[in-house]
Amino acid sequence: MNFTTLAFNGLSDALAASAAEVVREVQRSLVALHNGRHGVGAGMIWRKDAEGAFILTNNHVVAQGRSLRASLENGAVFPARLIAEDVEVDLALLYIETQDPPTITLADSRDLHVGQYVLAIGHPWGQRGVVTAGLISSLSKAHTRGPRGEIEIIRSDARLAPGNSGGPLVNAWGAVIGVNTLIIGGDQGIALPSHIADEFVNLALSQPTSKGD
Amino acid sequence: MSSEQNLLAALSDAMVEAVARAGESVVLVDARRRFPASGIAYSSELALTADHVVEREDDIYIQLADGSRKSATLVGRDPGADLALLRVSGGGLTAAEPALEPARVGQLVLALGRPTEEGIQASLGVVSAVGGPARTGRGGLLEKFLRTDTIPYPGFSGGPLIDAAGRVLGLNTSGLAPGGMALTLPTQLAWQTAEALARHGRVRRGYLGIRSQPVMIPAAQQRSLGREQETGLLLIGVEEDSPAASGGLLIGDILVGLAGEPIIDPDQLLSRLAGSLVGQSVMVEILRGGQPMTIQVTIGERK
Numbered sequence: 001m002n003f004t005t006l007a008f009n010g011l012s013d014a015l016a017a018s019a020a021e022v023v024r025e026v027q028r029s030l031v032a033l034h035n036g037r038h039g040v041g042a043g044m045i046w047r048k049d050a051e052g053a054f055i056l057t058n059n060h061v062v063a064q065g066r067s068l069r070a071s072l073e074n075g076a077v078f079p080a081r082l083i084a085e086d087v088e089v090d091l092a093l094l095y096i097e098t099q100d101p102p103t104i105t106l107a108d109s110r111d112l113h114v115g116q117y118v119l120a121i122g123h124p125w126g127q128r129g130v131v132t133a134g135l136i137s138s139l140s141k142a143h144t145r146g147p148r149g150e151i152e153i154i155r156s157d158a159r160l161a162p163g164n165s166g167g168p169l170v171n172a173w174g175a176v177i178g179v180n181t182l183i184i185g186g187d188q189g190i191a192l193p194s195h196i197a198d199e200f201v202n203l204a205l206s207q208p209t210s211k212g213d
Numbered sequence: 214m215s216s217e218q219n220l221l222a223a224l225s226d227a228m229v230e231a232v233a234r235a236g237e238s239v240v241l242v243d244a245r246r247r248f249p250a251s252g253i254a255y256s257s258e259l260a261l262t263a264d265h266v267v268e269r270e271d272d273i274y275i276q277l278a279d280g281s282r283k284s285a286t287l288v289g290r291d292p293g294a295d296l297a298l299l300r301v302s303g304g305g306l307t308a309a310e311p312a313l314e315p316a317r318v319g320q321l322v323l324a325l326g327r328p329t330e331e332g333i334q335a336s337l338g339v340v341s342a343v344g345g346p347a348r349t350g351r352g353g354l355l356e357k358f359l360r361t362d363t364i365p366y367p368g369f370s371g372g373p374l375i376d377a378a379g380r381v382l383g384l385n386t387s388g389l390a391p392g393g394m395a396l397t398l399p400t401q402l403a404w405q406t407a408e409a410l411a412r413h414g415r416v417r418r419g420y421l422g423i424r425s426q427p428v429m430i431p432a433a434q435q436r437s438l439g440r441e442q443e444t445g446l447l448l449i450g451v452e453e454d455s456p457a458a459s460g461g462l463l464i465g466d467i468l469v470g471l472a473g474e475p476i477i478d479p480d481q482l483l484s485r486l487a488g489s490l491v492g493q494s495v496m497v498e499i500l501r502g503g504q505p506m507t508i509q510v511t512i513g514e515r516k
């Protein structure tokens with residue numbers, strides 16, 4: 001073994017260790033959503049309150065769902081209530097009753113750069129917690145069929161599949177920069193910036209009957 | 214995890230930096246209907262792009278990284294290598310920095326493009342293969358090309374493939390391979406062509422005026438050649454008034470060498486003629502009636 005391979009092994013080991021730590025952290029707040037017979041979608045625990053967790057996901061993952069169930073990383077399964085939805089940006093907020101759930105770390109998605117390393121985590125084809133990697137390919141805008149008219153979108157070259165919908169796109173620190181959303185513009189590899197998702201959550205939680213009780 | 218420990222974050226920062234730096238030299242090329250494509254600043258006033266994205270010779274526009282839009286003129290094109298060189302009025306381009314070493318299989322690379330006014334675009338991958346020589350669908354011969362697993366987004370043709378330090382390893386195009394498969398022309402080849410286009414407005418290709426097919430050379434004739442060379446090119450046609458005819462080449466001759474180098478197949482002849490032999494008088498080595506001979510031929514230029 002020469003110095004080059006030593007240096008490479010050291011570097012790739014250290015990269016692998018960093019990536020593994022980031023993935024472990026992100027998977028703690030990752031949720032698998034079961035919507036009747038419609039397979040599995042992804043979601044993440046965006047916030048919590050004293051009695052439970054607020055789960056963010058794509059609206060199309062829960063749409064027309066009769067019995068929504070959320071399973072957490074530790075295997076526990078909870079019935080989930082839909083408390084808000086926004087069809088225009090394909091977001092939905094769910095609530096489950098649980099004690100002290102692990103929540104996501106939120107990144108500022110107003111300060112992103114093309115070339116940033118990203119990881120997408122979800123349940124493509126029903127397989128749990130699958131990780132794909134890439135970078136931010138472009139930062140652009142897309143038209144919506146709603147009052148916003150236009151929204152910012154993140155395109156990444158991380159490979160996504162159905163089942164990534166509603167799952168997190170995170171930066172190299174594991175902080176959430178976007179919600180993977182396969183259906184905007186009929187295009188793959190698109191994520192909705194997390195600041196738009198956070199605005200949706202803020203609005204939903206400012207409503208008086210937000211928990212649906 | 215501190216930033217010293219999080220190598221993933223360090224890698225991320227390095228890639229952002231490489232995209233930002235190399236992106237300064239990536240331009241939008243507006244020279245076809247509907248979808249603009251990309252180009253690389255070759256000098257402060259010249260931009261290199263893919264020939265197939267230059268569908269018109271007038272009303273060509275370039276948009277720089279700072280958003281300024283400038284008109285450009287076509288300096289020359291080489292459809293065989295799918296390259297075109299544009300002159301930007303007023304200049305102001307930031308010349309790209311070519312990589313010093315050729316790309317290697319497994320190397321981490323980024324494909325960049327600027328097909329919209331919304332900013333630079335990028336895709337991450339590795340060099341999957343180094344190939345060539347190969348004939349292109351457009352009558353050229355590629356000495357060498359790169360394949361990568363980066364995503365060839367629409368409008369990426371003409372943009373650069375860069376290394377992790379932001380240096381240019383090649384020019385990406387989906388206009389050379391069948392089915393629009395993306396490949397990358399190595400910088401050395403692309404820069405050579407750009408230089409020829411800047412100087413002559415075209416790439417000169419040598420012309421002999423023969424039709425040929427590869428044939429086996431019998432062992433006895435190889436011995437008389439004084440080297441082990443299993444194949445040569447049997448001449449099955451010599452064009453009238455061509456360099457080959459003027460030099461005295463005849464149907465039935467087996468061409469085995471050109472300008473001091475063995476020729477074993479048509480690709481090798483094409484590649485040898487693509488160089489700087491135009492106008493030069495060179496030795497053509499043949500077997501005539503089984504006997505080695507050399508004939509002096511002045512290489513013409515393929516029009």
